[in-house]
Amino acid sequence: MYKNIIPDGTRDLTNEECMRKSKVINSINKVFDLWGYKEVMTPSIEFYESFRYEHSGIKEENVYKFFDSKGRILALRPDMTIPIVRLVSTRFKNMSSAIKLRYCANIYKVFEEFSGKRNEYTDCGIEFISKEKEFSDLEALIIAIDSLKSIGISNFKIEIGEINFLKSAIEDLCISEEEKTTLARLIEKKEIESLNKFLNTINIDESIKKFFLNLPLTFGSGLGVLSKYKAMSFNCKMLNSVRYLQKLAEDLRVIGYDKYLSFDLGLTPRLSFYTGIIFRGFIEGSGNIVLSGGRYDNLIGNVKKDFGAIGFSINVDELESILDNNLEKKLKYNIIFNKSNKIEAIKKGFELREKGFVVELIPSKDEENINIIEEEYYGY
Numbered sequence: 001m002y003k004n005i006i007p008d009g010t011r012d013l014t015n016e017e018c019m020r021k022s023k024v025i026n027s028i029n030k031v032f033d034l035w036g037y038k039e040v041m042t043p044s045i046e047f048y049e050s051f052r053y054e055h056s057g058i059k060e061e062n063v064y065k066f067f068d069s070k071g072r073i074l075a076l077r078p079d080m081t082i083p084i085v086r087l088v089s090t091r092f093k094n095m096s097s098a099i100k101l102r103y104c105a106n107i108y109k110v111f112e113e114f115s116g117k118r119n120e121y122t123d124c125g126i127e128f129i130s131k132e133k134e135f136s137d138l139e140a141l142i143i144a145i146d147s148l149k150s151i152g153i154s155n156f157k158i159e160i161g162e163i164n165f166l167k168s169a170i171e172d173l174c175i176s177e178e179e180k181t182t183l184a185r186l187i188e189k190k191e192i193e194s195l196n197k198f199l200n201t202i203n204i205d206e207s208i209k210k211f212f213l214n215l216p217l218t219f220g221s222g223l224g225v226l227s228k229y230k231a232m233s234f235n236c237k238m239l240n241s242v243r244y245l246q247k248l249a250e251d252l253r254v255i256g257y258d259k260y261l262s263f264d265l266g267l268t269p270r271l272s273f274y275t276g277i278i279f280r281g282f283i284e285g286s287g288n289i290v291l292s293g294g295r296y297d298n299l300i301g302n303v304k305k306d307f308g309a310i311g312f313s314i315n316v317d318e319l320e321s322i323l324d325n326n327l328e329k330k331l332k333y334n335i336i337f338n339k340s341n342k343i344e345a346i347k348k349g350f351e352l353r354e355k356g357f358v359v360e361l362i363p364s365k366d367e368e369n370i371n372i373i374e375e376e377y378y379g380y
Helices: 015-034 048-052 081-091 134-150 163-170 177-188 192-199 206-217 224-232 236-254 297-301 316-322 339-354
Strands: 045-047 065-067 073-076 099-108 120-130 156-162 261-263 277-283 289-295 308-315 328-337 358-363 371-379
Touching: 015 099, 015 120, 015 134, 015 316, 015 371, 045 048, 045 081, 048 073, 048 081, 081 099, 081 120, 081 297, 081 308, 120 134, 120 316, 134 156, 134 236, 134 277, 134 289, 134 308, 156 163, 156 236, 163 177, 163 206, 163 236, 177 192, 177 206, 192 206, 206 224, 224 236, 224 261, 236 261, 236 277, 277 308, 289 316, 297 308, 308 316, 328 339, 339 358
Parallel strands: 156 261, 328 358
Antiparallel strands: 045 073, 065 073, 099 120, 120 308, 156 277, 277 289, 289 308, 328 371
């Protein structure tokens, strides 16, 4: 019954699709290499327990689970950050200097049928583990921008948030944890009408209520939006978050990267282990997130004391599907031959391949001599 179909959220790739995807991966990896990031690989299969970290935010129903021969629960990795942290805790546990790692790996998540999201996709990303915070944040943002530029696009934005801004605005409210979660969700989703109704059901000061109503409407490009956040802040933690972003933004402005930035301090992270800045990338004309990342000091601090970490991943399949990655036309040779002159055909093929040409050998009963035909093809 299932012989000729594949599971929901997966797909087969044919030659040109494979080449476009490889082109994206190679461009991104070149940027990572130039910044000194070393490649690592982790198993596709991990113990499910690894992803049950209390602050991971990974929902159980989104994880592919199965059992090994000993009855232990295994999982196809739904994220790369936690496997990288596990790797650092073992192979890099005695390293005292900064650790710069890169990866390109398939990720597996269970999404609802007809959601339009892929259950298997490829992420390319970096993780920067160090004792220093400010410069590593700056480096990660620069590399994120350079990675998207490397595949030939300029019409993109890196949207930056800082989770402590909203967290510190909410944490002192005399409301339940469930109500705090609802408030953060409505702000991020910018559901203004529902947010207004919800705020009318909880007992908070009118000025604070006005702040929460204005927050989803305050976002956008330009450093001026950070001044608005500064004016809106009503405690020291919020001010510190804004000032930190202003320093980062000014550094990016000086090197000419401010045109790629936008800010939204109403963001809440997809994964709840983030502790500082969070960011995501969008390409103009598409509402899909192609890049996401952030700082996760507590998670790495559990396995490497006094160290913090920041990282991001790029959804290669999302990029490949929305970019017009024109492949280069190249010249190839088809050598058509019969059984009696196959050795001569093979030798001729060697000669042409040594010159860098693609050569395809095609046996034919109808061909008396060796016939060499030039042909254009799409290649790397």
